[in-house]
Amino acid sequence: MSVDTRSRMIDAAVAALQQRGVAGMSFTEILSTAGAARGAIYHHFPGGKKELVAEAALRNGADVRAVLAEVPGDSPVAVVENFLATVRPVVQASAAGGGCAVAALTVSPEDEQLREIAARAFDSWTTALAERLIAAGVPDPGSAESLAAMLIGLLEGVHVTCRAAGSINPFEQAARAAIELVRVRYSPS
Structure with missing residues (x-):
């Protein structure tokens, strides 16, 4: 039962980070x-808010990495198209006021440990996506990693621009450009 409570608290923290970031997250809400119960906070997270935030980001980072490691596609273009289709609902949530739980940790640059957790998560996402791109035919690991980094950067950037615009239009524009670039570079002649 207590593991269930801890897990529910982490899930609630992920949702709070996506909606309000670290500074806006409250224990009352969690x-x-x-x-x-109120006593559950320090029972499960003796390190307080920082420990809860770290655990939420670690879980969310691992969950996203697992999804990215399974993006289907038998060509680089198909992997990119499927990546964009996979992240579209997440970006739609951003247009409605959501965001990335992992990116929320980067807004507190004075906390080096939380920033490092975010950096490791982003690196793991890039690696997972690069592995999918290599498996789909990108011949050079360096090119696959660069393309994956661009796609993760696109995802994180459109979280912000779609939230600001209140629409998914910035994502749609960036997605069309990304697909066109990959088609030009990796489609058979």
Whole structure:
């Protein structure tokens, strides 16, 4: 039962980070969303808010990496198209006021440990996507990693621009450009 409470608290923290970031996240909200008693905070997270935020980002980072490691496609273009289709619902949530739970950690640059957690998560996402691109036919690992980094950068950037615009249009524009670039570079002649 206590593992369940801890897990629910982490899930609630991920959602709070996506909506309000680290500074806007409150224990009252986490406890209410998780259906946990007040004493659960320091029982499960003796390090307080920082520990809860770190655990939420670690879980969210691992979950995203697992999804990216399974992006289907038998060509680089198909992998990019499927990546964009996979992240589209997440970006739609950004247009409605959401965001990236991992990126929320980078807004507190004074906390080096949280920034490093975010950096490792982004690196793992890039690696997972690069591995999919290599498996789909990108011949050079360096090119696959560069393309993957561009796609992760596109994802993180459109979280912000779609949230600001209140629409998914910035994502649609960036997605069309990314697909066109990959088609030009990796489609058979």
